[in-house]
Amino acid sequence: MADALPLHGATPQSYRLPLVDRLHGWVTTVDHKRLGLMYIAYALIFLLVAGVQALVIRIQLAIPNNTFVTPEVYNRLFTMHGTTMVFLVECRSCLALRII
Numbered sequence: 001m002a003d004a005l006p007l008h009g010a011t012p013q014s015y016r017l018p019l020v021d022r023l024h025g026w027v028t029t030v031d032h033k034r035l036g037l038m039y040i041a042y043a044l045i046f047l048l049v050a051g052v053q054a055l056v057i058r059i060q061l062a063i064p065n066n067t068f069v070t071p072e073v074y075n076r077l078f079t080m081h082g083t084t085m086v087f088l089v090e091c092r093s094c095l096a097l098r099i100i
């Protein structure tokens with residue numbers, strides 16, 4: 001059988017998954033449009049993270065004397081929400097808009 005698939009560990013170039021090639025292309029790209037798209041994706045992921053932090057803050061503040069989180073955790077969430085929004089969401093989005 002000349003056309004048989006290769007055994008494990010013996011994958012020639014012609015059998016390489018296109019997905020691996022595509023991923024390699026994205027990771028090593030110097031194309032400004034692709035870099036901009038990746039910055040936008042990065043910003044959206046952290047928008048979600050900071051949104052969850054804001055949600056926990058809101059739950060804590062929803063009723064008086066709530067004990068959903070401790071005061072220490074509240075302070076950390078407050079700081080992380082602000083830092084994430086400003087440096088990981090806003091800065092990245094602005095960068096993306098500059099280069100895309």
Ligand code: HEM
Nearest residue numbers: 051054055057058059061078079081082083085086089090
């Ligand atoms: C510019 C980037 C920011 C964006 C886009 C943003 C966005 C949001 C959103 C959408 C909420 C939920 C709204 C709500 O619960 O009423 C929220 C809540 C909150 N954010 Fe931000 N935020 C930003 C920066 C900051 C900074 C720098 C701080 C403080 C250092 C901060 C502190 C808070 C707090 C304490 C809450 C809870 C307020 C509440 O629910 O009553 N945020 N933020």
